[in-house]
Amino acid sequence: MRPPLQPNRDTDNTLLAVENVSLRFGGVKALTGVSFDIRKGEIRAIIGPNGAGKTSMLNCINGFYHPTDGRIIFKGEMRRKMRPHVAARGGIARTFQNVALFKSMSTLDNIMVGRSLKMKAGFFWQLLRYGPAIEEEVAHRKVVEDIIDFLQIPHIRRTPVGRLPYGLQKRVELGRALAMEPDLLLLDEPMAGMNLEEKEDMARFIIEVNQQFGTTVALIEHDMSVVMDLSDRVVVLEYGRKIADGTPEQVKSDARVIDAYLGVAH
Amino acid sequence: MLYREAGQFKTTYFSDMAVFRLREDRTGLAVVVVAAYGLAFVGTDFLLQAVLIPFLVFSLAAIGLNILTGYAGQLSLGTGAFMGVGAYSCYKLMTAFPDVNVIIWILVSGLFSAAVGALFGLPSLRIKGFYLAVATLAAQFFLQWCFIRVPWLVNYNVSGALDAPLRTVFSIPVVGATATSQARYIVVLTLVIALTWLASNLVRGRIGRMWIAVRDMDLAAELIGIRPLQTKLLAFAVSSYYCGVAGALMVFLWYGGAEYDVFNINQSFFILFMVIIGGLGSLIGSFFGAALIFIMPILLGIILPALLVPFGLSIGAETIEHLRFMIVGALIIFFLIVEPHGLARLWQIGKQKLLVWPFPY
Amino acid sequence: MDILYKAFVEPFLFMSEAPDLLLQTLWEGLVSGVLYALIALGFVLIFKASGVFNFAQGIMVVFAALTLVGLYEKGVPALLALLLTAGVMLLLAIAVERIVLRPLVNQPDIILFMATFGLTYFLVGLGELVFGGSPKEMIADALYLPQGTTELTLLGGPVRFQHLDIAAAVIASIIIAALAVFFSRTRIGRALRAVADSHKAALSVGISLNQIWVIVWFAAGIVALVAGIMWGARSGVSFSLQIIALKALPVLILGGFTSVPGAIIGGLIVGVGEKVGEFYWGPLVGGGIDTWLAYVIALLFLLYRPQGLFGERIIERI
Numbered sequence: 001m002r003p004p005l006q007p008n009r010d011t012d013n014t015l016l017a018v019e020n021v022s023l024r025f026g027g028v029k030a031l032t033g034v035s036f037d038i039r040k041g042e043i044r045a046i047i048g049p050n051g052a053g054k055t056s057m058l059n060c061i062n063g064f065y066h067p068t069d070g071r072i073i074f075k076g077e078m079r080r081k082m083r084p085h086v087a088a089r090g091g092i093a094r095t096f097q098n099v100a101l102f103k104s105m106s107t108l109d110n111i112m113v114g115r116s117l118k119m120k121a122g123f124f125w126q127l128l129r130y131g132p133a134i135e136e137e138v139a140h141r142k143v144v145e146d147i148i149d150f151l152q153i154p155h156i157r158r159t160p161v162g163r164l165p166y167g168l169q170k171r172v173e174l175g176r177a178l179a180m181e182p183d184l185l186l187l188d189e190p191m192a193g194m195n196l197e198e199k200e201d202m203a204r205f206i207i208e209v210n211q212q213f214g215t216t217v218a219l220i221e222h223d224m225s226v227v228m229d230l231s232d233r234v235v236v237l238e239y240g241r242k243i244a245d246g247t248p249e250q251v252k253s254d255a256r257v258i259d260a261y262l263g264v265a266h
Numbered sequence: 267m268l269y270r271e272a273g274q275f276k277t278t279y280f281s282d283m284a285v286f287r288l289r290e291d292r293t294g295l296a297v298v299v300v301a302a303y304g305l306a307f308v309g310t311d312f313l314l315q316a317v318l319i320p321f322l323v324f325s326l327a328a329i330g331l332n333i334l335t336g337y338a339g340q341l342s343l344g345t346g347a348f349m350g351v352g353a354y355s356c357y358k359l360m361t362a363f364p365d366v367n368v369i370i371w372i373l374v375s376g377l378f379s380a381a382v383g384a385l386f387g388l389p390s391l392r393i394k395g396f397y398l399a400v401a402t403l404a405a406q407f408f409l410q411w412c413f414i415r416v417p418w419l420v421n422y423n424v425s426g427a428l429d430a431p432l433r434t435v436f437s438i439p440v441v442g443a444t445a446t447s448q449a450r451y452i453v454v455l456t457l458v459i460a461l462t463w464l465a466s467n468l469v470r471g472r473i474g475r476m477w478i479a480v481r482d483m484d485l486a487a488e489l490i491g492i493r494p495l496q497t498k499l500l501a502f503a504v505s506s507y508y509c510g511v512a513g514a515l516m517v518f519l520w521y522g523g524a525e526y527d528v529f530n531i532n533q534s535f536f537i538l539f540m541v542i543i544g545g546l547g548s549l550i551g552s553f554f555g556a557a558l559i560f561i562m563p564i565l566l567g568i569i570l571p572a573l574l575v576p577f578g579l580s581i582g583a584e585t586i587e588h589l590r591f592m593i594v595g596a597l598i599i600f601f602l603i604v605e606p607h608g609l610a611r612l613w614q615i616g617k618q619k620l621l622v623w624p625f626p627y
Numbered sequence: 628m629d630i631l632y633k634a635f636v637e638p639f640l641f642m643s644e645a646p647d648l649l650l651q652t653l654w655e656g657l658v659s660g661v662l663y664a665l666i667a668l669g670f671v672l673i674f675k676a677s678g679v680f681n682f683a684q685g686i687m688v689v690f691a692a693l694t695l696v697g698l699y700e701k702g703v704p705a706l707l708a709l710l711l712t713a714g715v716m717l718l719l720a721i722a723v724e725r726i727v728l729r730p731l732v733n734q735p736d737i738i739l740f741m742a743t744f745g746l747t748y749f750l751v752g753l754g755e756l757v758f759g760g761s762p763k764e765m766i767a768d769a770l771y772l773p774q775g776t777t778e779l780t781l782l783g784g785p786v787r788f789q790h791l792d793i794a795a796a797v798i799a800s801i802i803i804a805a806l807a808v809f810f811s812r813t814r815i816g817r818a819l820r821a822v823a824d825s826h827k828a829a830l831s832v833g834i835s836l837n838q839i840w841v842i843v844w845f846a847a848g849i850v851a852l853v854a855g856i857m858w859g860a861r862s863g864v865s866f867s868l869q870i871i872a873l874k875a876l877p878v879l880i881l882g883g884f885t886s887v888p889g890a891i892i893g894g895l896i897v898g899v900g901e902k903v904g905e906f907y908w909g910p911l912v913g914g915g916i917d918t919w920l921a922y923v924i925a926l927l928f929l930l931y932r933p934q935g936l937f938g939e940r941i942i943e944r945i
Contacts, residue, residue: 087489102486113478116472121472126471411915584760589752592756594748595748598745
């Protein structure tokens with residue numbers, strides 16, 4: 001277990017700030033006035049009971065949904081109605097609760113797609129698959145192979161991901177997100193449906209990514225022991241509202257959090 | 267021990283990324299290409315003109331549609347019209363600048379088709395699946411109407427039809443009535459081989475991966491930074507380019523002249539069938555599909571009457587045509603049930619089996 | 628400027644100068660709109676219950692009409708031929724369920740869509756093989772469909788109403804109403820809607836998918852038969868009817884794939900839109916624009932509202 005970062009109100013250190021964000025679908029309020037921030041280099045957990053709006057929050061952060069109210073500031077810039085691909089270009093990568101891989105492609109290709117943004121060779125070189133196009137392809141293939149080694153999945157390199165077991169698919173998806181070399185990595189339940197061993201592997205990968213590459217991580221997770229061990233700070237949502245925010249210790253002892261998870265004593 | 271992966275080690279990523287990773291595959295391809303050119307010299311006029319040239323033209327159109335539907339996942343029912351754009355622009359260019367090599371105009375006419383294709387691809391940003399298919403019907407019927415109603419397209423020709431003026435390459439006629447089927451065949455074959463090679467480069471690189479990503483899950487593709495509109499439009503443009511060139515080849519090197527009606531909706535369906543039967547998302551499948559859908563009925567026309575002769579029955583050409591429709595329809599259903607991924611998948615399975623033969627796996 | 632005047636002013640002047648002609652055009656548009664709606668209904672029925680986008684609906688219209696006329700020509704009395712044709716449509720429904728749908732259950736939508744393409748070609752070949760490819764006359768008399776015209780003087784000019792058109796509109800309306808009641812009031816109708824929502828959930832509460840599929844394909848077959856009789860009486864029975872049937876697709880787009888009222892309104896918009904467009908704006912560009920106008924209207928509409936008039940708003944999730 002790592003010592004929590006010292007609380008630091010220095011704004012320069014803020015990578016992403018969520019300010020007063022609300023999200024409505026017709027009459028359904030998914031989020032109401034949520035504010036929190038994510039600092040550079042930390043692992044930030046978002047927890048809460050089912051239907052608390054955690055995934056909606058991530059969807060807002062990477063531009064898949066647009067908040068009905070409030071604003072999101074990333075790297076000091078506020079963007080209205082940001083499209084997801086713009087968010088991706090800005091350095092936000094993401095994995096999904098229900099794995100969103102390209103099922104017919106191999107592991108290798110799935111991670112290679114993650115490099116698309118970094119590849120620059122023009123259409124006509126691509127057409128000839130010669131010169132810059134092939135050089136680039138080889139260079140990025142090396143990066144992708146490194147990621148595959150890092151995630152310990154070389155044996156499934158050429159397997160179409162649709163045929164892989166769930167645990168491995170989640171790993172490939174992490175690989176694809178890493179291939180984007182993001183500044184902010186959003187992980188939506190990275191350990192859902194895994195057994196203990198797989199969870200330990202995944203936790204190790206997340207910590208290594210965070211420490212080796214300095215990638216900021218925001219993750220949603222249900223397994224409390226994982227959240228408490230992994231994260232520097234935790235934000236707790238319930239029914240679309242923020243009910244607590246702080247270090248794992250602070251959150252663990254917060255009365256409202258205990259109520260939300262265990263139910264209010266009558 | 268003819269077909270083995272063992273012993274062929276790849277020491278660079280470059281060699282590992284080759285199209286044909288096995289020596290045997292490369293030899294096989296070389297044999298096929300040499301044989302295809304060889305046929306130009308030994309094949310009969312009927313074989314070249316009525317079987318092989320159309321087969322190659324349809325294969326090219328099928329590759330075009332496969333890029334759009336098979337790789338990028340955008341269903342299109344406008345293939346026939348996009349082929350028409352290629353044919354009509356080729357006619358205009360060819361007659362306006364008669365001195366320029368006709369092969370250049372055939373390749374350039376694809377660009378017009380690509381532009382029109384991209385224009386009609388614009389709705390694909392907002393419209394998906396079946397809805398998009400109906401949107402492409404707008405292209406089909408609108409363009410077909412243009413072919414009929416805009417006499418400028420056929421140089422105010424009274425018949426309203428496209429004709430093939432004489433054009434030569436190295437002073438050998440390749441377009442027009444005096445062109446031999448041998449010359450036409452070699453031109454078509456060379457263009458199809460070259461364009462297939464380019465297409466295979468494209469689909470294996472970054473652009474191909476982006477297309478497949480958009481097809482498999484467009485939302486996820488956007489979330490990793492792929493611009494959906496540009497990616498889809500590129501697919502529309504490249505696809506229409508191939509269809510346009512195929513259309514120009516069809517009119518000037520196969521039919522030797524045509525009316526607007528050859529670009530009707532049935533042509534669009536016909537090519538769609540080739541793509542489905544051959545295998546969505548497979549270039550070699552496009553050839554298989556074209557072979558099955560185009561050549562099978564020809565064989566049927568030869569075999570069926572022959573089969574009935576011993577019984578003293580004769581069968582009209584019309585009946586064969588009807589049977590052809592029924593059989594094509596039944597085959598489509600049959601293949602979808604047996605192997606929804608088409609002939610290309612069967613080919614792949616066959617190769618896999620051969621690789622490990624005599625063991626089952 | 629001249630072209631702008633011709634495109635945006637002249638047609639409206641013409642409309643106000645000769646309101647009787649406008650009325651005539653609207654009436655003709657409405658009638659073909661009702662018939663488009665009828666074909667579109669066949670699509671909606673099948674799409675609602677099985678999620679299959681049945682491309683073969685158009686050819687089913689032709690096939691039903693051909694069978695009816697073909698049987699009559701072979702000496703079967705008209706009403707008996709009608710019954711027999713209904714029987715053929717039932718056999719077709721059973722065959723489709725057995726041979727096409729059952730083996731393809733749980734395949735992606737696109738595969739089922741393609742399978743209906745195969746079915747289309749098969750039916751084209753079969754229809755031509757059995758009844759020949761030449762166009763036929765619909766047996767309007769023998770089926771007691773009214774003939775003749777009524778001419779009324781309305782808005783200062785004569786407006787003609789073909790009795791056949793009136794009958795078509797009435798019959799189509801009755802069928803549409805009957806289907807609406809069938810969907811909302813009967814046990815089978817409710818089962819159909821359950822199946823449309825989720826195949827697995829419907830199975831789990833004891834609804835037989837196979838039976839439902841036969842029923843909807845049969846219902847769609849009957850709708851196709853009626854549409855075939857009406858269209859056939861107006862423009863002859865031939866395979867070119869198939870192109871008319873394709874116009875049901877823009878209708879579906881306007882109305883949304885799953886909505887019965889949507890199909891009706893969409894049909895009317897397309898019918899009226901293309902008749903008015905062709906009559907007032909067609910001459911500007913050389914005529915014949917009704918071959919594509921419907922698709923372009925649908926396309927423009929889709930850009931504005933991708934889910935159709937009555938389709939539910941799509942909330943994308945990931």
